Amino acid sequence: MARRVGIIGAAQTKYGRKPEMHLQDVAFEAVQKVLQKTGLKFTEDGSGIDATISCSQDHWDGWTISSKNVVNGGGGHLRPEEKVAEDGAYALYYAALCILGGHYDCILVVAHTKESQVDGRLIENSGLEPLYTRMLGLDFTSCAALQAKQYMHTYGISHEQCARVVIKNRGNAMHNPCAQAPEILTVDNVLGSPVLSEPIRLLDAKPTSDGACALIIGTEEKAKKWTDKPVWIEGLGCSYDRHYPGYRDLTDPLSLKEAARQAYGMAGISNPRGEIDLVELSEYYSFQELLWSEGLGLCEPGQGGRLIESGATQIGGEIPINPSGGLLSGIPVNVAGLNRAAEAAIQLKGEAGGRQVDGARTAVIHGAGGVCGQMHCVISVRREP
Amino acid sequence: MAHRKPTKYPDMFHLITPSKRLNVLSKDPFVAEGRLAMPYRYFPGPVATRFFVELRDNKRIMGIKCPDCGTVYVPVETTCGKCFVKTEEWIEVGNEGVLESYTATHYTIPVQPTPAPVIYGLIKLDGADTDLLHLLGEVDPQVLRVGTRMEAVFREKREGNILDIEYFRPAGNH
Numbered sequence: 290m291a292r293r294v295g296i297i298g299a300a301q302t303k304y305g306r307k308p309e310m311h312l313q314d315v316a317f318e319a320v321q322k323v324l325q326k327t328g329l330k331f332t333e334d335g336s337g338i339d340a341t342i343s344c345s346q347d348h349w350d351g352w353t354i355s356s357k358n359v360v361n362g363g364g365g366h367l368r369p370e371e372k373v374a375e376d377g378a379y380a381l382y383y384a385a386l387c388i389l390g391g392h393y394d395c396i397l398v399v400a401h402t403k404e405s406q407v408d409g410r411l412i413e414n415s416g417l418e419p420l421y422t423r424m425l426g427l428d429f430t431s432c433a434a435l436q437a438k439q440y441m442h443t444y445g446i447s448h449e450q451c452a453r454v455v456i457k458n459r460g461n462a463m464h465n466p467c468a469q470a471p472e473i474l475t476v477d478n479v480l481g482s483p484v485l486s487e488p489i490r491l492l493d494a495k496p497t498s499d500g501a502c503a504l505i506i507g508t509e510e511k512a513k514k515w516t517d518k519p520v521w522i523e524g525l526g527c528s529y530d531r532h533y534p535g536y537r538d539l540t541d542p543l544s545l546k547e548a549a550r551q552a553y554g555m556a557g558i559s560n561p562r563g564e565i566d567l568v569e570l571s572e573y574y575s576f577q578e579l580l581w582s583e584g585l586g587l588c589e590p591g592q593g594g595r596l597i598e599s600g601a602t603q604i605g606g607e608i609p610i611n612p613s614g615g616l617l618s619g620i621p622v623n624v625a626g627l628n629r630a631a632e633a634a635i636q637l638k639g640e641a642g643g644r645q646v647d648g649a650r651t652a653v654i655h656g657a658g659g660v661c662g663q664m665h666c667v668i669s670v671r672r673e674p
Numbered sequence: 675m676a677h678r679k680p681t682k683y684p685d686m687f688h689l690i691t692p693s694k695r696l697n698v699l700s701k702d703p704f705v706a707e708g709r710l711a712m713p714y715r716y717f718p719g720p721v722a723t724r725f726f727v728e729l730r731d732n733k734r735i736m737g738i739k740c741p742d743c744g745t746v747y748v749p750v751e752t753t754c755g756k757c758f759v760k761t762e763e764w765i766e767v768g769n770e771g772v773l774e775s776y777t778a779t780h781y782t783i784p785v786q787p788t789p790a791p792v793i794y795g796l797i798k799l800d801g802a803d804t805d806l807l808h809l810l811g812e813v814d815p816q817v818l819r820v821g822t823r824m825e826a827v828f829r830e831k832r833e834g835n836i837l838d839i840e841y842f843r844p845a846g847n848h
């Protein structure tokens with residue numbers, strides 16, 4: 290990159306069901322926290338935050354143009370505000386491009402969603418193409434189950450290997466004060482939980498969650514001025530695959546591989562497993578952490594099960610994945626990718642407390658969206674020694 | 675093609691009443707009950723229309739082939755995204771094929787066409803290069819295997835939509 294973009298600060302709400310809060314106040318809480326942390330303000334003269342980029346989704350918020358919700362809570366009053374209606378990683382991607390393009394020097398990125406306000410399976414159903422898919426009554430979990438079955442069948446991945454993802458991530462969340470569902474679990478707990486859609490069980494899926502996450506990013510000059518621990522965005526990639534699951538090989542996440550290729554190429558990463566210190570990825574279901582690990586080039590195709598069994602992805606392992614607790618510990622959709630970025634930044638700033646990966650200098654942020662991971666966004670970050 | 679009656683659509687957005695469990699968290703938060711519902715007409719265009727008319731009138735499943743890469747798409751698409759060209763050549767694929775994946779969905783949402791458990795499958799029809807996503811029936815999901823031969827069962831009364839195939843069942847046992 291000709292110019293560098295730095296993450297200045299990150300903050301989050303505690304995740305969980307928030308029936309007592311209005312949507313806007315959820316976003317407002319995360320924004321207030323990040324302003325307090327960084328000491329920055331919304332300004333017009335370049336002395337603070339120039340613009341807001343929000344991330345939310347109309348159907349989840351229950352009205353169209355959902356960014357209306359964050360005009361006040363996100364500092365958008367009579368100011369530039371734009372919405373990215375995809376995963377929060379895409380909002381960060383777009384914000385970084387706005388800075389690289391020279392249009393703004395400092396941007397607040399905020400993502401919010403209250404999943405508890407609606408039966409999300411109906412939102413997912415309405416997100417499916419109407420002629421061939423939606424009428425069948427499918428949602429993202431039933432489609433993901435088809436992906437899980439095919440993946441497990443093709444590569445001999447066991448349900449126990451998938452359960453180990455749940456155990457690791459919910460266990461990691463014990464050290465994350467923002468996590469919704471920290472818990473020490475066993476394989477029997479996971480395999481004994483109620484079936485949602487074979488082979489996916491209740492504990493294989495992320496819980497319903499409400500919350501918001503806010504990040505402030507800036508030019509190299511601003512980042513150096515406003516934080517003594519800037520985290521540099523070095524690689525950016527995104528890619529879409531076909532929507533219809535039957536048109537894809539669900540066991541081969543091509544759009545993730547392509548997003549990773551772009552990001553790694555930009556950041557000069559040739560051996561991701563050796564060069565990356567930690568990964569925060571978007572596992573909406575336990576098996577997806579294994580499949581996305583393969584797509585991110587952390588292991589060979591079909592080796593995701595062995596990777597988790599080897600212990601390499603634990604905190605303290607060779608390539609820790611989701612030391613935060615991941616999505617399985619309860620992060621809302623849309624917020625998910627931005628939360629991955631916040632957690633990666635917290636790690637590289639050395640502020641992760643009990644979940645800190647010792648000496649972490651490089652991290653990969655992964656956001657996913659759409660049915661069976663139709664689209665992926667990969668962002669690599671690094672801190673200076 | 676016949677469209678489903680618009681009155682079907684409101685169900686798609688039916689909101690589930692929040693769980694009573696929510697109320698024990700704090701001081702019984704106030705809930706404003708809402709519902710997003712609107713009739714909507716999707717126009718499939720000539721290519722998908724032909725696919726549905728063939729299902730309805732001839733109980734035939736049609737694919738369409740990309741002139742560049744040769745991929746036979748089922749269900750049909752007007753373009754091959756990979757090659758960025760229009761698909762043109764119609765090909766009748768078999769009403770039978772191989773099961774590539776399956777699942778039994780045990781929860782209920784009001785948009786499901788049959789009572790839970792709803793069994794879904796990805797079926798690669800003979801002559802197709804893509805998998806068709808559909809319902810499975812007349813089968814215990816426990817005996818299904820990836821690779822099982824499946825055949826389409828058509829509805830008696832067909833309306834020109836994807837549910838004109840009622841479901842797929844294991845082939846040859848009937």
Ligand SMILES: [Zn+2]
Nearest residue numbers: 740743754757
């Ligand atoms: Zn083609």
